[in-house]
Amino acid sequence: MSFALDLSDRMAGHAAFSDILRRLESSGAARSIAAEIETVTEPPSDEDLHKLLYCAGVFVQTDDLAYRRMAQSIALNSLIVAGGDEGAYQRGRRILTDLGNFPALDRVRREGTETGASFLDALRRTLSRELNTVRVGDHWIPLTDFQKDAWDELPDARAIAISAPTSAGKSFLVIEHLCRQVERAASFRAVYVAPTRALLSEVSAKIQRRLGEAADVRITTVPTQDPSGPDRQVFVLTQERLQVLLAASAVTFDLVVVDEAQNLSDGSRGMILQDSVEQAVSRSGTTRLVLLAPGARGFEAVGASIGAPDLIVARSELPSVLQNRIQLRKAEVGNALELDLLTPDGPRRLGTYRSGRGFDVPDSRLAAAALELGSTGGSLVYATGPTDAEKVARQLSHDLEDGGDPALATISDFVRKHIHPDYTLAGMIRKGVAFHYGKMPTLLRETLEGAFRDGHVRFLVCTTTLFEGINLPARNVFIDTPTRGTRKPLAPAALWNFAGRAGRMSADIVGNVFLVDYEDWPDKPLDAFVGYEVQSAFLRTASEVPDRLLGALGGAMPTESPHDEDAGRVRAAAGLLISKAAGDEVRGYVDRTLGSLDEGLRNRLTEASLAAHEKIGLPATLLATNWTVDPFGLRRLYDNMLEKVAEEKTLKLIPISPLAKGAYDRYGKIFTRIHREVNCGDVGFAGLVSGIALRWMRGVPYPVMLAKAVERQKRYDDKRREVNRIERERNPGSRVRDPGEIVVDDVVRREFDLIEDQVRFRFVQLGKAYIDILNIVLRETGQEGLIDDVYDFPLALELAFRPSPAGRSWSSACPGSPRRPSSRSFPTAISRPMLRASGWRESRTSARCASGQ
Template identity: 55%
Template sequence: MSFALDLSNRLTSHQAFHEIYNSLQRAAAVKTLSQPMTDFDPTLDEDEIFKMLYCAGVFSQTESAKYRYLAQSIALNMLLLDHGEDVRSRSLRLLSDLGNFPAVTYAANHGKAEPGGNFLTEFLRTSISKALNTVQVGAEPIALTDFQKEAWDSLPDANAIAITAPTSAGKSFLVIEHMCRSVEAASKFCAVYVAPTRALLSEVFESVKRRLDGKPGIRISTVPSRDSEDLPKQVFILTQERFQVLLAISDLVFDLIVADEAQNMSDGSRGMILQECLEQALDRNGGTRLVLLAPGADGFREVGAAIGRQAMKIAASSMPSVIQNRIVVTKSTVPNTLELSLLTETGTHSLGRLTGSRGFDLPTTRLAAVVLELGQQDGSLVYSTGPKDSETVATLIARGCKVVEDKSLENLAVFIEKHIHERYSLADLVRKGVAFHYGRMPTLLRESLEAAFKQGAIKFLACTTTLFQGVNLPARNVFIDTPERGSGDALDPAAMWNFAGRAGRMRKDIVGNVFLVDYQDWPEKPMDRFVGYSIEPAFRRTVTEASGRVQSALAGDMPTVGRRDEEGLRVRSAAGLLIARAAKGDLAPFVERTLGGLSADDRNSLVAISNAAYTTISLPFSLLATNWTVDPFGLRRLYDNMLAKIAGREFDELFPVNPHDTGSKKRYASIFLRIQRCVFNVQHAYGAVAAGTAVEWMKGLPYPALLAIAVKKAEERRAKKIAENEAEKAANPNARVRTPRDVDVNGVIRREFEMIEDVLRFQYVQLGKAYVDILSLALQETGNAARIAEIFDFPLALELGVATKSGWSFMELGLSRIAASALEPNFPDSNLSVQDARSWLAKVDVRDLGLSPVIVEELKKLNLVQLAA
């Protein structure tokens, strides 16, 4: 044991240390609040300050993560209290010794003095340490933390590396820069960055596009398609589903694969898709380098073994680069008063009382009242249990705010009214600097809200679990009043800590506050102790925990999956993957590698049942390889149905057509119903209803038109109900009838977004791909291969929301569907290539096109247009 570690143990064994340290934390936490507190004296005397700095100096000399965390906490809290130049200088020197140069740079840039004081040797030591941790990013030198520098130095030589650290530790930033440098340095390069959500995908695309903009010979794409320009360097930024498609349509060999938010490998069928994609891509080339990113996770070695990379290197840190205060907020018995406590590893410690300008008695409005009282300083993220709850919370907050005179907010509000719906309440909220945010929103709208929040124009953002998935949207304040989702299910504690980690912005602040409202009443206390993700591949967990259902599924009894039956969906996917592996011919080694924890007898039994299922289905591996998440027995039924139609010379009705063609709605209603009846064995007409919306969506019909149709239908249903009530009242004057409520426009819009995102762009994209693949196989097997070229790629049209090559080209350039749909009518060629689309945009004056300022800003951000002064 080193002297510093021994001394640290002795120092922390004294009760006095903990008493002074708690006082320091409490005093600094109170300093971050904009309102005065009562019943708490936040002062530390000079002797206590000296003792804390001495202890921190000892802690910083150890290799212990616990003691280095304490040293950093003391230094950052001292900076917040601002006890004079000498204390500031010593605190910055501590941060320098700990390698937290982003905090050093922030503090120095905000008048907190320079580390090293007046001593030349100290100044040189600090300057040299900072220089050693500095990396050039474009034209800007960026000083990294010690953890970032360690990970940065490991990236070039690691065949497989997992990088895990708290939220906002700068993991993605590092890897994106490494990937971009690798692309620049090579004469030929192919990389894929896998992001689990479209929100994160868009953010990464923007970062990579900005970093590599103007560099020749590089294709950057979020669309899984072959390179029409045949450029030597390609960077794909894809969800795991799009990655699966890319692997199916190409034989690309990748130099680098990055999987962000890799804890999602534990996440049901999507986790299985990610695992299978990684294994398939890595199997193409043993030299492919793999990088996995996750916030505070373990289990990476098991993941490496499951995908064939046993020698997985781990770069891990548990230390955030900023202070994240957990502040418990409780309603006092005194009117208009809140009691605040700081939650630490040793319990809760009072911060005193805050008397506000409003009451906090009503539980249903308390969260909004607390946000308005405590969130006035900088930006605030407010956790909401679902889309509807986010609207409710944002509306309550906005009632305590005034309209802000801000041109950017007015432009955003007008954009919402023009490109979403004129009665969408979000527009009026935005004018007050308030917004709600959820994953099913159109990409450009969601990104515009995020940009306005980052810029400080939107001050309060009520958001759902969408922001748990890696989107870089840190804030000064985070508010949480429940540990549950809207369904009533408990939130994963690791996910809650991930969200809480948004509090505090590295390089832009040194502190963030997580306000836990009514924490004492929560059924569970997930914020008492840090909880990280424990990654277990979803395939292994499903087969282990639901072995009976998996075996039944392999015997042909596939579960009929309801909306809440997450296990059923996992069971179907696990069984489908086993059948696909049987078709590939490597089932036994796959089971041995991924399910080594099962007994040999259980593994052998699983292999035998899976092989028998494949014998029954007898579809080729080329088809099952990318469609195993769909019931393979249902795929066989669909294939047999198509063979019968072709044999009867009725196969024209099988062909998907361009949605702009006459009769397309009837054709897609027939196709969607066929999928339902063959794949799922259900007879209801929901598929025909979905097909109507699908056709309009694929045609690129703007959101206002789509939503206007939905709102009109809702108003017609209401009018019909009123007429029925009046007729009943006329027939029976004593009848009691209830007048239907006014149409909830927000609710209609929310449900339409859900239909588009969950049903069309997810479920029917997967089903549509399987349909197209089976139709191609059936045509091939019956001697009609020449007609395969007639099949319209409707899964891609559903995914992107446009049906022309021009629209697809605009979106490959990184534009949102809203922008692509707005641009399409302005050029008399529906078949623009990517090169043609880029060339046209570079020449046209977009101000002549009557586009929204928000769309013009998107074009400028992607450097696709040049505007003269």
């Protein structure tokens, strides 16, 4: 191996090598673009191409990542530019075989007999492929070398982290491992933790398809055990749902899988993830742990903080496809774009693209570039937020025609009927354009993703929602800014993760990342690869803002504010410490998780946590499951409830069925009490959210909810116009402006935000804490009999199921499981396909319990 490395150094150092490689890569990039480029570089001659392929054959014999990456680039680019050169074709395939890149090998395989292949080459390729092939269900699938190495590690690893580029097949590998364990065991419990409800749906659907119709396996996204169910159960949960499950039961797991494990670094949700995984692992000495992340480092240090000090890491930094980063800028003269290929040595001129379309307007250049250069293979176009996504999608659809695709027509009709007739998505999707953001209903979002995967939608304008989790690769990715939201900088690792969507393993050998006006970006995050650095969010908070954390423990909890990015993580870290103090384990926890910090700071945090717990005086069991909510606010809520009980108003505290008489008044007061006492928030906002929450729990269909929102906005605008009219009559010189026409997209987006951010997330956490405190108060005041009358409204908000008209409980065939989803969004003609696409399933126990969204 040292000989191959020495020879590689000599080859790469030759004066002519860099020039020939540059011409090959530039030619390959230009030919991969779905448009005619006036190139400035001639491709290498046949002789030079074979010299490069010879060098690549040596490079691939080393373990050096840079040389192996170079070998793959030479092989794939040669296959793109070589045309009918049989020798180059065979050499390129030989190199891919040595790299173990069988998805690319299959993609470039020609139809018919390979007359140019030698017997030894064919034998070598067949043997290598067979060694990497595993059976998945009824199919035999060849793995890449990285996948095969990780596959061989999985059965024996007590704890393993798998880190590889986006779309490298990590989750596929682990889902197959999980399913095999389920099939082989008489009794087995696993949990697959994913950061979003959208990813829950995708993963649960994959597991359902893989296991087929086995009648004795329960697969669920609901955080409840089924005591009468089968001995084999697979939970697919967010970290919040896992936290609920662990708090409600003594469940132990044989296998814990954490997808997008870089989220251990992510503020309050990272702390929930860390605490939940640690609990799950600590409950049994035989529990195995698998962490998945794209291009991440730092797992070794995190292992100890989640109860896995023996964590091993399987890592790859070699993608299975070419990913060209191409810089675009407006040409100085004419309707043209100048293209440069970004390389480790800096930008390299590719050529010029000329068009009849203008590129002069910076605000529309992203859409114009995507239309011209991304018309084939599917294009993801990045937008900084939902409003920007809608704008860019409108620009893209403006010059396109309805192609008459019946699948898109069906989706369009569905959107008009089940979202709103004037929602612009309904019109543009007929042209093969859609926008996508995280707060959309799960069913709609997944329908758009499916249409993009199947090639019906050609342009999908997306926000950071698609940066992680969802498996949605594309031929092209377009980006024109390194920011998100209101110009907040994106983490370079997140941007690289999104760029990694370019190139579809098993569908393409190349993907292009187009960087519009890249030379004008304030930073150049895509010049050189930056991966995630995984670090405990709790440790980061304690080390970066220790004074704020100590202040919060002293009672000065920061209020939630869009202008204070540290507030959420400070509140969560303080709550976590106070919960550990309540459980009499704060000293050991601080020393174990914050061992790298100064001993004096650790002591101050410990003492402050103990003092805070003593001051708050709430039970450890309550704080252990609600520490993400301000513990001092919980105390205020507890005291307020005691006051109401003393005033003999206990019944007004108890949540009732959303269908019961007086539900609007009851929930209005409950939400106001929660928001006022816990968050010190505005009661008017709480009233708005409670109305939406009640309609949500009642199963009111989306079109009805959204129509009400539009009507509400219209009444508000009419009132403003009347106030303005009176003002102008009193003061003729007044310049007050009337509101414009209602933009339905704006109203719909705000309603989605309220439903997802407030109703289905924030008030789920707050509501759970409310019910836990209410049960404590009822017990302490001798009113335990009322506990059975407490309606579990947080579960209704989280899982979005229609309640039973008869009373407080969910209508269900088995204990602990809500009934099936309401028909909020399902048109009769396509309800079952839509349900299947959304990941909803009935579990396959004899009771046929319903699993969640």
